[in-house]
Amino acid sequence: MSVKRDDKRDQILKAASQCFSRFGFEKTTLQDIGAAARFNKASLYYYFKNKEDLFIQVVMLEAEHYLNALQEQVKPLDRAADKIVAYLTGRLAYYRQVLNLHQLSIESLQRFEPMFDDVYQAVREQELAFLSQLLREGVEDREFLKLNGERAADALLTVADGIKHEAVQRSRTAFAQEVDYAPVQEKLQYTLTLLLNGLRK
């Protein structure tokens, strides 16, 4: 019964999401999550590899919802370039919120990043598709030169993620208490403008 199984998985994910946002990753115990999901804590290991895995699944689920909402939000904008910039900067703001919500220290963040990358693929596919679509619309509307939507979308996403990644790294080596997102937003916006100008007629 794969359906039942998924139901229970979701039940756990929901409970975990509540716990993690209330107590943060470190302070949430599997006992907490188990109790909230009405499972024995040992049972969680049947559905998830370990606590980190569970956490990542939670964050990814939240990300999907958020990004979908964000995609809807930018659609009304007039030009494709604006939609793209709004989406990619909104995405960065989200990243920042998540860390804050789950009380993740830069330390932990570092530890999680590689694991995120594993699970990130599915979401990324969807994001790529969305960006490709925007780009193709831009071409149709004669906003952009003719281009390969997928390649360009991939480039945009990679740039956006690269800038985010670099900022996190720098914060760590600078022994900063938290990431200062203002310059990152600016840098992202500037770079995107350049890139999109490059695509422009």
Add this chain to the structure above:
Amino acid sequence: MSVKRDDKRDQILKAASQCFSRFGFEKTTLQDIGAAARFNKASLYYYFKNKEDLFIQVVMLEAEHYLNALQEQVKPLDRAADKIVAYLTGRLAYYRQVLNLHQLSIESLQRFEPMFDDVYQAVREQELAFLSQLLREGVEDREFLKLNGERAADALLTVADGIKHEAVQRSRTAFAQEVDYAPVQEKLQYTLTLLLNGLRK
């Protein structure tokens, strides 16, 4: 050599401050602090009663610095009433920042409050002196009626702390994830205005 001792105490406080703001109270281990201060973790107990004590000392030190800076900041304002309101609301904003900085859950906050109160006395003395001075200036400038500066200062501080305390309490019983400071700020400002109007000519 009380000087040397204080030096080492400060060295530990500094290390602890860095650790606490990087990892938060719960995630910081005495091992961490010891390593950062180049001490065996057991040695920390020679200078501080326990982890909580150390944390409180750190926060108090930060508070002193911040409040001094805040006092300088409000001095240029024109009227005494404005200085007082600016100081007391700035003080609340600080409280909020601290909790965020050290990733303190409301849970932990509750646990610490009584201990804070113990150490808070010294700082409070200084704050009282500052407020008294402002009030006396207000009297000299004929902004306020004649009054007992110390008693009025004490009243102001008590009111400000009371409003803060009540907000924290309410958050706890409301099972909120964090304290919503906007209404607290407003309430504080309103109450202070009333109080200061009462002192006015």
Add this chain to the structure above:
Amino acid sequence: MSVKRDDKRDQILKAASQCFSRFGFEKTTLQDIGAAARFNKASLYYYFKNKEDLFIQVVMLEAEHYLNALQEQVKPLDRAADKIVAYLTGRLAYYRQVLNLHQLSIESLQRFEPMFDDVYQAVREQELAFLSQLLREGVEDREFLKLNGERAADALLTVADGIKHEAVQRSRTAFAQEVDYAPVQEKLQYTLTLLLNGLRK
């Protein structure tokens, strides 16, 4: 398998009992108990909340056995009043022995008393039943006036415990090294005599 679980619990209780009476509460380590019961020390926490809890369970178990034996011992006595006095004074003597056996300082004793009270209920029920029965017999034999056995039993037990408690308290405030039980025994005996006379025809 609740049976198996109880078996292991008992196994731990037995090991703990041996350790506590050999080394005393303070000197017994969970390592000791774990080794004796062939468990990892961490496993003890699966069955008991903490060291104090484990200790109290041990003492309560011993108490049950002892009190049962004491009940058998006093049954051959002729009059109900004698049985009652013998039981309640024997009970006090036991209390004394326990403290000595486990090398409990008055200090520790103080610390434990509230926790004991929590677990004491079950034993108390049984004691009440026993005393009620004795009282009813006394009524049947026309030794006592007609009375409500349960209420009278409760009164007797409360008085006996109250006198014991007061003695412990007094020892603490007197900075005594140990409780001097002779006057307590006397006081108890005297008070019981008065009480039972009050019930007498």
Add this chain to the structure above:
Amino acid sequence: MSVKRDDKRDQILKAASQCFSRFGFEKTTLQDIGAAARFNKASLYYYFKNKEDLFIQVVMLEAEHYLNALQEQVKPLDRAADKIVAYLTGRLAYYRQVLNLHQLSIESLQRFEPMFDDVYQAVREQELAFLSQLLREGVEDREFLKLNGERAADALLTVADGIKHEAVQRSRTAFAQEVDYAPVQEKLQYTLTLLLNGLRK
């Protein structure tokens, strides 16, 4: 100033004695003793090798006093043989009391025995002298055959200590909670009677 030094040593011994009999060996900290003697705990190491050494010195001092008193106590008895038996059995009773007073487990007792032997020599000399004197008096009063007082005294003491030692050993291997002194007293008395009969005219 050897006098001053001895004064301070005694001061510490007195404080230690109080602490040990109040809290027992294990629960007494050097902090406790230091505070009571108005010394820094580190200073104790100037006068005593370590905690165990300090404890043994305390016990030895108490022993001297007690044994002197005991010697006075038995002097009024009529016959030398009676004095000797009374002294040696009183000595055993004392041993028992000490252990109880200081809340020494059999375990600890085992650990201390070898160290006691080191310090015991001085006391033993004095005890030997006392017993020799009694024996010589017995000879003068024609109660005993002519004999070498010192050799006989040594034999008596060795026998008395041997019986005590054996009892302690046996308790340990029997996992007993405490030493049962009744049979030891009996055995000692019996053996002494035999020995003294052997000396008799």
Add this chain to the structure above:
DNA sequence: CATGAATGAGACTTCATTCAT
């Protein structure tokens, strides 16, 4: 002589994780 300062060892406790059932 005396002590402030420092530390290793070991105690109690929590928690993520494993495993047999």
Add this chain to the structure above:
DNA sequence: AATGAATGAAGTCTCATTCAT
């Protein structure tokens, strides 16, 4: 598929002991 049971590792804290001054 689910969980009772068990544990190693790590965290906070105490204490006897050492050492430089």
